Amino acid sequence: MKKNNYKIILTTSGIDYFGNGNSIDEALAEIGLTWDKIKAKGVVKVTYNGKTIEKLYGLIPLRRIFANKIVRFQQAKFLGIYFLETAETMNAAN
Secondary structure: OOOOOEEEEEEEOOEEEEEEEOOHHHHHHHHOOOHHHOOOOEEEEEEEOOEEEEEEEOHHHHHHHHHOHHHHHHHHHHHHHHHHHHHHHHHHHO
16 A cells, blocks of 8 residues: 555635545545635645645636646646656755
8 A cells, every 4th residue: 555645634614624645636626625715815725745835826727726636637747747847856956
């Protein structure tokens, strides 16, 4: 059995929601929010192998992530690309 590699923390309206999964999409799905419970913009923190990135989402894009599985998968893919680019930039700077 694989352990959960990705950890996601969504902070919106002062409340933290947590998700773990073998992929970013699984971790987002584990949060279990519905679009109508999101009332404000939020920050998504992705942690993988000790490295963390943060991305700010406005209200409408954040609601779309939790309203539609296809959009959630697409945003998970974009977060993964952003994570890799940021990790490479951090490694190059060191």
